[in-house]
Amino acid sequence: MAAYTLTIHGGAGTILREDMTPELEAAYTRGLQEALDAGYTLLDKGGTALDAVLAATRSLEDCILFNAGRGSVFANDGSQEMDASVMDGKTLMAGAVAAVRHIRNPVDLAYTVMTQSQHVLLIGKGAEDFAALHEIKTEPDEYFFSPFRYEQWKKMQGTNEAALDHNVKVTDKKFGTVGAAACDMHGNIAAATSTGGMTNKQWGRVGDSSVIGAGTYANNKTCAISCTGHGEMFIRAVTAYDVSCLMEYKGLSLQEAMEIVVYDKLMKIDGEGGMVGVDAKGNAAMVFNSEGMYRGMRSSTKISEIKIYK
């Protein structure tokens, strides 16, 4: 039986202690703890890495504080368009959706694309039709509504600005994305990512969360990675797969590979954000180049932590 591990994130960016109230910090910590417990419980019972990342990501989607599923940000037309993806490191199977509305758990839809279609990426109305066919749970607009997100959007509505998460100040960036990477006791790994994208986003903008290789990647030979950050830069840097290549082709460890990608490759193109990852031996790492990243990790070797700031 190998060591098993789960690591999760709830977004990265300019997350500063001085901007946080004790109540809000406790709420974020609780949201992360619930997601960690949801996934880790499965791993502990002998469940698969794939089921664990789905459970953890689903829990983060359900938490109104994080920009994914319930509590997603508003696009410029007032709708909530969500992206998600999942990849199984054992089979290299992957599924992803982009710009879907009313789907309660976009990561479940990504999983259904992976398992019930011959495709990897479905978008928009077509993805919603596919969801209906497979009885994926939908919710009315009210379910996704968060007064906080709505206020953010109202401040930006009618402008050409788009913000990557909570903030209207562009200098104060938060990249609202959630995700998880896990290694199970059988030595299989998986990763999943989900997001509501940018506040006031327009033109059908899609970030890295539904791009396999950029926001999500998993391969038992190397690593499982879920990213959060300035999506455009993560797409251009093919971020998640780059970590895998550095491990496979240069023999680097998970931590070394993630540090090169996050501190060097991404920084060179002003790519702010971070990632969580595991390898098939149960090692985990959480690396970011922003002020903070909502994150947590728990492993069978007794490491358990939840952190927000540097």
Added chain:
Amino acid sequence: MAAYTLTIHGGAGTILREDMTPELEAAYTRGLQEALDAGYTLLDKGGTALDAVLAATRSLEDCILFNAGRGSVFANDGSQEMDASVMDGKTLMAGAVAAVRHIRNPVDLAYTVMTQSQHVLLIGKGAEDFAALHEIKTEPDEYFFSPFRYEQWKKMQGTNEAALDHNVKVTDKKFGTVGAAACDMHGNIAAATSTGGMTNKQWGRVGDSSVIGAGTYANNKTCAISCTGHGEMFIRAVTAYDVSCLMEYKGLSLQEAMEIVVYDKLMKIDGEGGMVGVDAKGNAAMVFNSEGMYRGMRSSTKISEIKIYK
């Protein structure tokens, strides 16, 4: 002044001499020659790799024989939804669009996303709105119409089958995509890809042609790659960027890296298709694991060839 090179493709798959008439073969060859000339003329005058791949891809989109732009296949609702992407190896800037209708040259829209927006990937109606804002040329349905593609679709309409290009026989696969990779005399490289996707496709399916890292990638340090094939497998294998990583991290040549990805990595997951690529020294390669690939190459060192079969 460095050697300069252009290489193009018009799709790969079960392309057999016995299925071809002399007239059709001559028409395909003429289409490829025109695209090669359109791009190479620019390189010869000192133009950029980026301009050359755009010109070559635009020419292939305009040719009714290839499944991209004019002559795109029909989706299951009778519409023509197109995907395209472009990447500049000098700046690592990239642009892509998915599921756009009525855009005369989707590759030009991908270029406009790269240069006129802060985004990399725009999809559907949003991408079309962005196109209108930037006065990107549109055409009515009749422009894209090809009697041959329409007949294909009518044969499949109402079924749940989707074909990757011309054929209703699933055993006889053609992957209709066009693309180009170029190295200019300044040692800069670029790649572009465009497609109409699968005949009778549904559910908003998107393949690798609009996924940076999968269907298209360019980096002056390594290579510029444009792919054609079974898009789902190319996304899962992060095909184009894998060639780049094998060159950067293992020191392989362009030809060696492309052969590993196409013959080994892709074959292991039944990923049929191929790719064209260049490096920044003006070397070019065209590698495929299917029966044929419409392809061409021309370089300042006097190599010029157009081929269809193995």
